[in-house]
Amino acid sequence: DRALVWLRRDLRVDDNAALYHALKAAKQVYCAFILDRDILDALPRADRRVEFILGALQVLDEDLRQLGGALIVRHGLAADELPRLAAELRVQAVFANHDDEPQALLRDAQVAERLASFNADLRTFKDHVIFERREVMTAAGGAYSVFTPYKNAWLRKVDAFYLSSYPVERHAAALAGSEIATGVPALADIGFQPAGLIAHVGQGSRGAAALLDDFLDRITDYDQRRDFPALKGPSYLSVHLRFGTVSIRRLARIAHQLMQGGDHGAEVWLSELIWRDFYHQVMHHHPHAMTAAFRPEYDQIQWETGAQAEQLFSAWCEGRTGYPLVDAAMRQLNQTGYMHNRLRMVTASFLTKDLGLDWRRGEAYFARQLLDYDLASNNGGWQWASSSGCDAQPYFRIFNPTSQSEKFDPQGHFIRRYCPELADLSRAEIHAPWPSAPLQMQGRDYPHPIVDHAVARERTLARYAVVKSRA
Numbered sequence: 001d002r003a004l005v006w007l008r009r010d011l012r013v014d015d016n017a018a019l020y021h022a023l024k025a026a027k028q029v030y031c032a033f034i035l036d037r038d039i040l041d042a043l044p045r046a047d048r049r050v051e052f053i054l055g056a057l058q059v060l061d062e063d064l065r066q067l068g069g070a071l072i073v074r075h076g077l078a079a080d081e082l083p084r085l086a087a088e089l090r091v092q093a094v095f096a097n098h099d100d101e102p103q104a105l106l107r108d109a110q111v112a113e114r115l116a117s118f119n120a121d122l123r124t125f126k127d128h129v130i131f132e133r134r135e136v137m138t139a140a141g142g143a144y145s146v147f148t149p150y151k152n153a154w155l156r157k158v159d160a161f162y163l164s165s166y167p168v169e170r171h172a173a174a175l176a177g178s179e180i181a182t183g184v185p186a187l188a189d190i191g192f193q194p195a196g197l198i199a200h201v202g203q204g205s206r207g208a209a210a211l212l213d214d215f216l217d218r219i220t221d222y223d224q225r226r227d228f229p230a231l232k233g234p235s236y237l238s239v240h241l242r243f244g245t246v247s248i249r250r251l252a253r254i255a256h257q258l259m260q261g262g263d264h265g266a267e268v269w270l271s272e273l274i275w276r277d278f279y280h281q282v283m284h285h286h287p288h289a290m291t292a293a294f295r296p297e298y299d300q301i302q303w304e305t306g307a308q309a310e311q312l313f314s315a316w317c318e319g320r321t322g323y324p325l326v327d328a329a330m331r332q333l334n335q336t337g338y339m340h341n342r343l344r345m346v347t348a349s350f351l352t353k354d355l356g357l358d359w360r361r362g363e364a365y366f367a368r369q370l371l372d373y374d375l376a377s378n379n380g381g382w383q384w385a386s387s388s389g390c391d392a393q394p395y396f397r398i399f400n401p402t403s404q405s406e407k408f409d410p411q412g413h414f415i416r417r418y419c420p421e422l423a424d425l426s427r428a429e430i431h432a433p434w435p436s437a438p439l440q441m442q443g444r445d446y447p448h449p450i451v452d453h454a455v456a457r458e459r460t461l462a463r464y465a466v467v468k469s470r471a
């Protein structure tokens with residue numbers, strides 16, 4: 001009557017579906033996290049996410065110990081380590097929460113097979129989203145590929161059942177493992193170095209609670225403030241949703257309650273949480289879109305290649321395009337691991353529609369840099385910007401990086417923060433400094449625009465014509 005809970009992207013005790021079901025089912029419940037070499041060995045030796053995970057595990061271990069358990073941490077290939085641990089502990093079942101990324105599903109199938117060889121089984125549960133897989137379908141039984149009808153169906157279906165928390169603490173007496181758990185390793189123990197500056201997101205579930213408290217004071221203004229990167233508008237909870245250091249049920253429940261009380265800010269925020277569910281179910285129904293265009297005709301597009309394309313790509317990555325808002329955004333990403341949502345749209349549009357580079361290159365760069373990197377949402381965002389996705393921006397709609405800057409950073413506060421070499425320019429000059437103030441720009445270490453937006457726009461319309469002729 002023993003069970004093992006395998007934690008993956010659900011690094012919390014509170015309201016954890018798999019943990020709850022294990023505690024209900026078994027008399028002795030162990031909890032484990034595997035630092036999976038299959039994932040870790042491919043990363044650079046300094047990676048903010050690894051630091052975030054270790055911090056989150058520390059809090060998780062403390063929380064489990066308070067309830068009489070402890071976290072067992074192993075470092076190795078998950079597909080080997082997890083079954084080995086299950087065998088050592090002689091458990092009958094391993095409980096885990098769904099991870100619907102294609103690679104994770106393959107790993108889980110391998111683990112399930114190995115567990116079966118000694119009559120243990122892998123039982124998995126929904127935890128990461130409110131609705132998953134085939135839970136919200138069209139009347140005809142198909143998957144939604146347009147957001148607004150999906151959202152309406154989501155809102156019709158949601159009720160207290162889907163939003164209520166699992167009362168883990170009530171069954172905590174079954175927690176075990178404090179005699180064998182050896183604590184959470186340090187970064188150096190697993191071959192990593194500090195990557196720096198993740199303090200802004202806080203440590204694990206404790207950090208998430210602090211960010212949530214702070215956000216609830218301003219959620220009512222979310223709709224007014226969320227598009228301006230210089231303002232403290234959004235919640236900054238994305239990394240916590242990614243690693244499950246906060247419960248989506250808790251967040252959606254709060255937003256839904258406020259919305260029903262007429263709070264428009266909360267309604268718009270809930271809508272963002274529904275986008276997250278939307279992209280998650282797109283990944284389930286259309287796994288091919290995780291590597292290719294959702295709409296296959298967009299794979300006919302000829303992207304720029306060759307030495308000059310490489311230079312353009314490096315300039316974009318490093319924040320040296322000569323378009324201040326784009327550069328400030330890329331430097332925010334490189335320095336902090338976060339980028340504001342409006343700026344993710346602006347920089348993704350710039351890469352694909354101003355530089356003519358394949359959206360997958362930008363997607364891969366974001367995947368390396370983002371603390372909140374999530375396959376489904378990142379892919380959804382990139383395919384939206386490149387127009388190749390479901391319910392994407394139409395291909396002929398091309399953001400003008402200068403007018404985006406005038407509109408969403410009107411005073412230039414955000415630009416000044418990340419491009420200090422432009423900090424003394426006036427409001428009128430800062431959005432397009434070379435064309436509007438060429439003399440003041442002499443002697444500064446800031447590049448000329450690497451492309452002319454008007455020319456690039458025409459080139460993009462021609463490049464995407466292949467799509468129109470096939471549509």
Ligand code: FAD
Nearest residue numbers: 234235236237238272276341344372373374377378381382
């Ligand atoms: P808030 O505005 O407070 O939103 C709350 C939560 O809603 C977010 O934490 C996130 O979980 C969810 N959310 C918000 N917007 C979206 C969206 N458009 N799609 C899906 N979920 C959303 N989000 C990621 O979590 N990981 C990614 O790798 C990622 N890559 C992106 C790439 C591009 C090109 C674009 C355009 C968007 C991407 N997003 C991604 C979505 C969005 O930009 C971030 O979720 C958001 O900026 C995170 O900040 P926040 O937590 O302060 O957001």
